[in-house]
Amino acid sequence: MIFNKDTAEKTAELLLQINAIKLNPRNPFTWASGWNSPIYCDNRLILSFPAIRNFVREEFSKYIEKEFGKPDVIAGVATGAIGIGMLVAEYMGLPFVYVRPEPKKHGRQNQVEGFLQKGQNVVVVEDLISTGNSSLLAVEALKEAGAQVKGMVAIFTYGFAISEENFKKATIDLKTLSNYETLLHLALAKNYITEKELKTLQEWRESPSTWNVE
Numbered sequence: 001m002i003f004n005k006d007t008a009e010k011t012a013e014l015l016l017q018i019n020a021i022k023l024n025p026r027n028p029f030t031w032a033s034g035w036n037s038p039i040y041c042d043n044r045l046i047l048s049f050p051a052i053r054n055f056v057r058e059e060f061s062k063y064i065e066k067e068f069g070k071p072d073v074i075a076g077v078a079t080g081a082i083g084i085g086m087l088v089a090e091y092m093g094l095p096f097v098y099v100r101p102e103p104k105k106h107g108r109q110n111q112v113e114g115f116l117q118k119g120q121n122v123v124v125v126e127d128l129i130s131t132g133n134s135s136l137l138a139v140e141a142l143k144e145a146g147a148q149v150k151g152m153v154a155i156f157t158y159g160f161a162i163s164e165e166n167f168k169k170a171t172i173d174l175k176t177l178s179n180y181e182t183l184l185h186l187a188l189a190k191n192y193i194t195e196k197e198l199k200t201l202q203e204w205r206e207s208p209s210t211w212n213v214e
Contacts, residue, residue, distance in 0.1 A: 001164075002179050003159060011059075011178035012186045014052050015156065020045040021183065023193055025200040028212055036195075036212040038204050043127040043155045047083045054078050057087040059177055060153050065092070065124050067175070068150045072120035075099055075112075075147075077127070084155070085125035099124075099138040111141045117144030126154040129176065132163035136170050151175070156183075158205065164212045180205055 002008040015021040022029075025038035046053050066070065076085025076098040089096035098193030116122070121140055126135050139149050151173035157163065159180045167174045184201055187193045193201065204211045 001159070001174060002176055002182065003059065005182070007059055008053070008073065008178040008182040009174075009186055011056070011155070012046075012183040013154075014208075015041075015043070015046075015178070016183075016187060016190070016192055018045050018049055018052065021156070023187060023197070023201065025193070025197045025204075035208050036210065039158075039209045040203055041128055041156055043082055044083065046155070053087060055085060055176065057091050060084070060088045060125065061091045063175065064153060067173075068121075070094070071123045071150055073097055073116060074096075074146070075116075075124045076123050077124065077135055080127035081125050082109070083125060085155065088125055093166070099141050101137065103133060109134065110117055113163045114120075116142075116145055116147060120147055121150050122147040123150050124152040126152055129154050129157035129163055129174065130159060132166040136166055136172065139172055139186060148185055155178075156180075158208075160205070160208065 001099055020041065020043050020123040022040045023038060028038050028136045029040040042079045046056055049122055074085055075088035078098050078100050082098045086096050086100065095115060096118050097112055100111050100113065103109045107137045124139060129135060135152060142149050154176045156173065157176045157179050188198050
């Protein structure tokens with residue numbers, strides 16, 4: 001699912017350096033879903049670091065052109081991937097659209113914002129994959145608007161079994177800059193976590209919805 005091992009390791013290290021990914025097994029975070037989690041990922045921080053956002057932009061662009069050829073349009077998933085998606089589109093000299101979680105309640109009631117013609121080839125840019133549900137809803141919205149979705153690229157995935165099943169069922173090709181396994185390996189090697197914390201982080205990934213529930 002990752003582009004390649006070297007890119008995955010470099011991306012993981014950069015995300016840890018700027019605290020875009022925080023690991024705290026002793027004092028877990030609570031996600032919007034209500035899940036308790038020893039990890040929190042906020043890839044929007046990348047936009048505040050020019051060298052890192054340029055790295056992400058260029059790795060995405062190289063992979064997209066190599067894997068899919070040059071698409072007609074780049075689409076970002078709102079809101080987290082609008083910024084990085086726009087950077088990729090600019091770097092590749094391509095039009096950009098973004099996809100809302102649901103249609104607007106007023107005005108033109110758009111879900112896909114920007115100029116998109118029926119039949120155009122689109123690659124979707126996402127920042128983070130958890131279950132994959134919101135990402136795949138964006139894909140469906142693009143298809144309903146007449147787009148030919150060639151695939152999706154994302155910065156990071158937790159690699160949950162449910163997300164892999166969802167993408168397989170939707171027949172959408174997903175590749176990511178980095179993933180959870182690479183992150184844990186690097187975090188242990190660089191002393192961000194201990195062996196005991198590594199075990200906790202691995203256990204969480206196996207059953208995130210029930211982990212640390214009293």
